[in-house]
Amino acid sequence: MIRIENLCVNYGAVKALRDVSLQASPGQITAVLGANGAGKTTLLRAISGLVTVQSGTIHLGERSLVKMATENIARLGVGHVPEGRGVIGELTVEENLRLGALASKVNIAEGLETQYRQFPVLGDRRKKYCATLSGGERQMLAMARALIAQPQVLLLDEPSLGLAPQVTSELMKSILSLCESKNLTVILVEQNAKSALRIAHNAVVLHLGTVVASDHAAVVAHDDDLRRYYLGLVQ
Amino acid sequence: MANFLASPFMHNVLAGLAQGVLYSLLALSLVIIWQSTHVLNFAQGAMAMFATYIGMTEIDRGVGYWWCVIISVLVGMLFGGLAERVLIRPLYGKPEINPIVVMVGFLGVIEALAAAIWTSTTRNITPPFSQIYFHAGGQVILLSPFVIFQIVLAIVIMLSIAALFRFTKLGLQLRASALAPEVARLLGVRVSRMLTIGWMLSAGVGAVAAVIIASGTFGLFPTNMDGIFVAGFIAAAVGGLESPIGAITGGLLIGLSEQFILSYWSATLAPLGGIIILVVALMIRPQGIFTKNVERRV
Amino acid sequence: MKALHLLRTQETTSARAIGVVLLTAFTLVVTFFLPAVADSQLAGGAAITIVILGLSWLIGWSGQISLGNSGFMAVGAYTAGIWAHHHNTTPLVVTFIFAMLIGALSGLVIAIPSTRLRGPYLAGMTLAFSAAISPLAQNFTSVTGGEGGLFFNELTTPKWFLNFFSGPNATINANAQWTADLSVVVAGVMFLVMANLFHSRTGRAMRLVRDNDVAAELMGINLPLTRTLAFVIAAAFAGLGGALYTIINATVTPSTFPLTLSITLLTLMVLGGIGTLSGAVIGGIIYSFSGNLVDHINALTGVNPASNLGANMQGIIFGALLILTMMFAPRGIAGLWGPIKRLKKPSKRLATAEVVQ
Numbered sequence: 019m020i021r022i023e024n025l026c027v028n029y030g031a032v033k034a035l036r037d038v039s040l041q042a043s044p045g046q047i048t049a050v051l052g053a054n055g056a057g058k059t060t061l062l063r064a065i066s067g068l069v070t071v072q073s074g075t076i077h078l079g080e081r082s083l084v085k086m087a088t089e090n091i092a093r094l095g096v097g098h099v100p101e102g103r104g105v106i107g108e109l110t111v112e113e114n115l116r117l118g119a120l121a122s123k124v125n126i127a128e129g130l131e132t133q134y135r136q137f138p139v140l141g142d143r144r145k146k147y148c149a150t151l152s153g154g155e156r157q158m159l160a161m162a163r164a165l166i167a168q169p170q171v172l173l174l175d176e177p178s179l180g181l182a183p184q185v186t187s188e189l190m191k192s193i194l195s196l197c198e199s200k201n202l203t204v205i206l207v208e209q210n211a212k213s214a215l216r217i218a219h220n221a222v223v224l225h226l227g228t229v230v231a232s233d234h235a236a237v238v239a240h241d242d243d244l245r246r247y248y249l250g251l252v253q
Numbered sequence: 254m255a256n257f258l259a260s261p262f263m264h265n266v267l268a269g270l271a272q273g274v275l276y277s278l279l280a281l282s283l284v285i286i287w288q289s290t291h292v293l294n295f296a297q298g299a300m301a302m303f304a305t306y307i308g309m310t311e312i313d314r315g316v317g318y319w320w321c322v323i324i325s326v327l328v329g330m331l332f333g334g335l336a337e338r339v340l341i342r343p344l345y346g347k348p349e350i351n352p353i354v355v356m357v358g359f360l361g362v363i364e365a366l367a368a369a370i371w372t373s374t375t376r377n378i379t380p381p382f383s384q385i386y387f388h389a390g391g392q393v394i395l396l397s398p399f400v401i402f403q404i405v406l407a408i409v410i411m412l413s414i415a416a417l418f419r420f421t422k423l424g425l426q427l428r429a430s431a432l433a434p435e436v437a438r439l440l441g442v443r444v445s446r447m448l449t450i451g452w453m454l455s456a457g458v459g460a461v462a463a464v465i466i467a468s469g470t471f472g473l474f475p476t477n478m479d480g481i482f483v484a485g486f487i488a489a490a491v492g493g494l495e496s497p498i499g500a501i502t503g504g505l506l507i508g509l510s511e512q513f514i515l516s517y518w519s520a521t522l523a524p525l526g527g528i529i530i531l532v533v534a535l536m537i538r539p540q541g542i543f544t545k546n547v548e549r550r551v
Numbered sequence: 552m553k554a555l556h557l558l559r560t561q562e563t564t565s566a567r568a569i570g571v572v573l574l575t576a577f578t579l580v581v582t583f584f585l586p587a588v589a590d591s592q593l594a595g596g597a598a599i600t601i602v603i604l605g606l607s608w609l610i611g612w613s614g615q616i617s618l619g620n621s622g623f624m625a626v627g628a629y630t631a632g633i634w635a636h637h638h639n640t641t642p643l644v645v646t647f648i649f650a651m652l653i654g655a656l657s658g659l660v661i662a663i664p665s666t667r668l669r670g671p672y673l674a675g676m677t678l679a680f681s682a683a684i685s686p687l688a689q690n691f692t693s694v695t696g697g698e699g700g701l702f703f704n705e706l707t708t709p710k711w712f713l714n715f716f717s718g719p720n721a722t723i724n725a726n727a728q729w730t731a732d733l734s735v736v737v738a739g740v741m742f743l744v745m746a747n748l749f750h751s752r753t754g755r756a757m758r759l760v761r762d763n764d765v766a767a768e769l770m771g772i773n774l775p776l777t778r779t780l781a782f783v784i785a786a787a788f789a790g791l792g793g794a795l796y797t798i799i800n801a802t803v804t805p806s807t808f809p810l811t812l813s814i815t816l817l818t819l820m821v822l823g824g825i826g827t828l829s830g831a832v833i834g835g836i837i838y839s840f841s842g843n844l845v846d847h848i849n850a851l852t853g854v855n856p857a858s859n860l861g862a863n864m865q866g867i868i869f870g871a872l873l874i875l876t877m878m879f880a881p882r883g884i885a886g887l888w889g890p891i892k893r894l895k896k897p898s899k900r901l902a903t904a905e906v907v908q
Contacts (some may be wrong), residue, residue, distance in 0.1 A: 287671070292671075293670075293671030293674065293675065295674075317573075334796075340874065340878075343878060344878070349669075349670045349671070350610070350614075350616050351877055351878075351881065353616060353670070353671060353674055354616075354817060354821060354873065354877045355873070355874050355877045355878060357814055357817060357871045357873065358814070358817075358818065358869075358871070358872070358873030358874040358877065359620065359870065359874060360814065360870070361811065361814045361815075361818075361866055361869055361870030361873065362557050362866070362867055362870030362871050362874070363870075364811075364866065364869060364870075365863040365864075365865070365866025365867040366863070366866075366867055368859065368862070368863045368866070369859045369860040369862070369863040369864075369867065370859070370860075371859075386615075409643050479682075479810060480682070481676060483675075483679055483682045486678070486679075487675065487679055490671075490672055490675055490676075490777045494671070519690055520686070521686050521689045521690040522686055522690050523686070524682065524683065524686045525683055525686055525687070527679065527682050528679045528680070528682070531675075531676065531679055532664050532676075535664050535667075535668065535672070535676065536663075
């Protein structure tokens, strides 16, 4: 369970997040939506400790994450697939996966086995350098790398970026099934509101750093005003 | 065979390789630091020299040669870790020029301090290997047990470092911390610790080079690593600061070119060998010969 | 509009010239009151100030780090030495101009491979150059006098000046005074030149290239040319400083300008204040009296100057000063007062910036 209350984050003089509150529960996908610059990525980075929090709280269960070092937050079981996926091109597929497993207590050999079963494509390409992978393959790798550590929380920053619609819908389906089968707390940041709302349980809409809506996904999906003004989904 | 090995050409090749291998070690140490923290440690040679002096004081107290080597390397590593924490860590985020200047200042301090403590007289550590060249059929081959030790040790160190980086968990974390520090942190890698370890490894490698130099005819004195540093830097630059293989190759090339200049032109001009190679290499490819095509300006 | 602008620039230049003349005159007066020893030290300091002016220009204004200025000094020094050796009747001015020209030329030679380089590559390249001077000087002995170097007649103090001095040490005092005054005047002239450069269009172009080379290019500024110009000017200044330094000391050898001098120059420049005029002067003054300073510190800490520690105190102090200044007061002494202009806009930061706190 991730609980964020009255979060304020500044980039110098710019208030990137103002008084943001959010709750994400295990086994559920919480979508964070909004236009570019709304603060969605900043929110995820704040959870992972990559940006300084001005005020407000972030809790993982009972534990406060504010002021904790990023690597320690990761070791608590918060898996974060960043914007652009963060696949390290100069390393091979297998090396990226190993890296994901290093900080956890997982048996690496077993972990690799599991991920290769889940994503056979990765298994085929395990010795290849990641710079040669396609967008969809990188997304798979980034997910697998986060999952190999058996996290409790999964933060996904625009996973559908640059992917073809067919691939996107496959991706969303697998996110949903992973979330449910492993009881993960998933926070899904997406520009592509339509596909996110299809699998999300709850949705939070950000605009210029503040929350303009926070409700069940179905409600948000059918709200005309939200659709038009914040989600780019015109009738 | 003996004739060939004893020929002037082979004399130069062997002497050049023996020296070049030391440049390669230093170049490698610079590349390790550069890859993890994007700082060029101008004090690298001086730090290694200082560590060797400390090892030498142990030999004075009657400890054996190998202990001296181990102590020097360990002290060097400690030095490297401290330098990263105390001098470089506060400078992250500041202009690129700051750590360069700080390390140059550090260089000055260490050399002056060494002269203050141990004077500028050349000292030697006597290795358990004879420095007398082999003879075969009445001719001299420019190899001695010590030279063989020098080359073998250097190669062993280089291979060990390569193996460390390629095959171990630590190596993977070190590489990730250098390539993509933020992503590495998101995966739970303690990047700041990796940076310190990178500096420690680098300093250890440098210390090995310094110990070898101190054991040979060049000897140990406060500024003995200056020339090696310049050559090592040039080797690293020629290879492109990103490439360990480039650094090693560069070192050998410079060693060879210096030797050939010494032999066919003039002894005093030998140090120019490296500089000539550097100028030529950087004019052809300003980003270094072995780097991939990365825009060097950004 | 244009006329007003012209008038303004013109006015500022004359104001600057007047200011420098006053400052130089003041310093000259001071030299009359200093003992001969201090005058000699001041002369050396003046030479160093000239070099630091060039270095500040290069590192502070064009953003190109150089560890090779001791090399440029050596070039100027040897030029002056060789020229004076063969033509010891030429007026000093000619020798100086020659030193500057050859220095500038060496700057050009270094600039050609260097201007495409950044950061550590550039530093290393200039370091390599500086390290090359000694082998070259040692090797071509017929020209450079090899290890022993060149000696030449001390500065001949003109008769009219000597007449001002009387008493037991008249000649010594007169010579020291003359040397100091000459150096101060030369330094004053170069100070004015650099002051004008700072405020010229070239200076502004330099800064733009340093801070935002993409923008500079878009504005039609020729990047390699501007960067090369920075080196050439810095080398010319260093050459002149080296020549002056040599003439003051009447000798130049391969070890007169070692690598440690490059470090010292850097330290003095940073201490004084990178990229500032006053910083160069402060650096020069510190150099002049660094011996006294070190003696003082030795006395304070009870270190025996004849011991090893005492002999190396200067190196330790300077190195430590450089580290401390760079870490805690990177703007140097000049940056401690006055309107702190944003001269060093950091354009390149260490990659691990946001990551490691």
